[in-house]
Amino acid sequence: MTVLGQQARAAARQMRNASGQTKTQALRAMARLLDTKKEELQAENAKDLIAAEKNGLEPALLDRLRLSDKALATMAAGLRQIADMPDPVGSLTASSTRPNGMRVAQMRVPLGVIGIIYESRPNVTIDAAALCLKSGNATILRGGSEAIHSNVALGTIIGQGLAEAGLPSHAVQVVGTTDRAAVGQLVTLTDYIDVIVPRGGKGLIARLAREAKVPLLKHLDGNCHVYIDSAANLDKAHDITVNAKTYRYGICGTMETLLVHTDIAASILPRLGQTFKEKGVELRGCERTRTLLPQALPATQEDWETEYLAPILAVRIVDTLDEAMDHIARYSSEHTEAIITENLSAATRFQREVDSSSVYVNLPTCFADGFEYGLGAEIGISTNRLHARGPVGLEGLTTLKWVLAGDGQLRG
């Protein structure tokens, strides 16, 4: 791992100075190679699929592992899309001239070396490498052992793309070992890795957070809330709430607890209860909720704390906006929360005072995604407070350095 780190650090210095054109060329070459080398890739992928089937991997996970024609075409399209995005490196911001005539500005530059630790999906190998490369970083990719043959084969394609553009071969390195100790080493290589983006289940991320000395760009939980205010429009409240829960059960922006103002509860909850029944969503409610929705099971303390990632929803009736915000402050994982209201003052207070990485007015929490925000793509979502917060795109993979220019001004 240390050797990989040293090689990445050396490559990062070259990558930092690579032109936008060169990086675009490498990404386009990779997209082309995904198509022309399809058979080789699928042959390597087949080895992973056979092993996974033998190990009894669930069909849904097998499907994610498969490099089908469609999956490869999607990856190639993603590469071309990232290739076409503007180069974030080198732009100047916060430019000013000081009273003594010296010019001060901040220049956007790559972070350096980025580690990506992820589980089974081999498409992450391409997506993450592309975003890190576009932003001028060197990358070390450590995927799941189930996808090792696929990832190494994709690493070869990436290497060929780098070579075609004249970029250093160590700019993207796929860890070729499935040794679990490798992950523990990666997260402590503070001399060689600037930040690690872990993508995977809560178990993996919690373990990394305990062991890491390298900063992690991560979120652990997406315990997201929707609050239906007393001044909500009933139709919007219904549709937003249903969308927030049922767009997809397994994503981090899915609503897990619904808070409803007591004045509107009788008007909205029975209707929502009917829809959630039709959709097969199990409800767990506070006592007052259960008088309006007898179908709901009693909610416990644990329900307020849980990210179900499943067709289950906790529901609680509150007396005031403040009570809703208190509940959120106590239980939220600071990922994404939404208010549904037509009242400007309630909307403004909620958006100012709720301290989560994303705070919405009249929108479902499932919009939490870099592409939806206009970032073009995302490397992940962060609930860290430092550096990037919320969906992280190319900009979150860069940093700012100060650049000053003068003509011999002296201090003192």
Added chain:
Amino acid sequence: MTVLGQQARAAARQMRNASGQTKTQALRAMARLLDTKKEELQAENAKDLIAAEKNGLEPALLDRLRLSDKALATMAAGLRQIADMPDPVGSLTASSTRPNGMRVAQMRVPLGVIGIIYESRPNVTIDAAALCLKSGNATILRGGSEAIHSNVALGTIIGQGLAEAGLPSHAVQVVGTTDRAAVGQLVTLTDYIDVIVPRGGKGLIARLAREAKVPLLKHLDGNCHVYIDSAANLDKAHDITVNAKTYRYGICGTMETLLVHTDIAASILPRLGQTFKEKGVELRGCERTRTLLPQALPATQEDWETEYLAPILAVRIVDTLDEAMDHIARYSSEHTEAIITENLSAATRFQREVDSSSVYVNLPTCFADGFEYGLGAEIGISTNRLHARGPVGLEGLTTLKWVLAGDGQLRG
């Protein structure tokens, strides 16, 4: 420490929503109290001074510890200056409207709870508390044991200022114990402290970096370089180099190694040698340097690595701009580096390719300071790559959250 942390976390929620006006009022009240309570402050300070003298503290350090009339007036002026700065909280950036009509923006918000760990100077108690308060954060201040009576007395003033403005008393807490274990506890309170800014010697910061689980906004070393290019103007090169070394020997932006292009070495080094001799700066040079400056001692590998913080300068002659940048990449602490040149292409390459938190053209490295950059004040200088880099002002004590507003748009 856990109780302090919990109190800070609770206060942070109130501070987040405090108006700019309220924060200004608190800062102005503190400035006034520094004057009206001068006698009490100086009586407490005298206890520290007597103990320090008994313990044989050096005169320079005694001087820093003293809350003289002038020192208190400077602190009050600093408070008023920070009070007058624009409130960084609540401003919106990166605003856009997505194709579906939803509006996306980023809102600047406080980081939350900030820990400050510092050594003897009691003025840090006021300066750091003021910057953290202005940016809407709660603060825990842990100063050196030599200043404990002064710091606790200043903490009382701060508390009175908070009370006058109706802000929570736990918004600023001065740790009242001199127990060294307290520091070790503070840096692991990840549930209650969002970031710690350590200010002090390298020993303290290195120790904290080893123990910390809370992110540190820090720099360890300021091993800063000036490179005199072959196309440098000789007068500017002389004056900038002398200023970079002699403005103050003990600050982190002081030049510690001078790199000189071989083509200009014979024209500039003897003149610089003469000036440094007059100023009492000891030179340590590479072999080629020593043929031009026989007064210079031989430089060893260790000299390239050392931040002297003293009237000592390492000098090395290089053959090319690339050799200078290689030296910097190898030995620099990524704090501040400067090129002196009239050649646009050399200036552009240096500023783009040198990977330090500040990179200058034709300016001395000793300008590395938030006030000089126009930040109004600084909490410290960071050589971290994530979050704030270089001098850190109010903005570095804040973060951005995403705020989205819509009218019932749904996903999918």
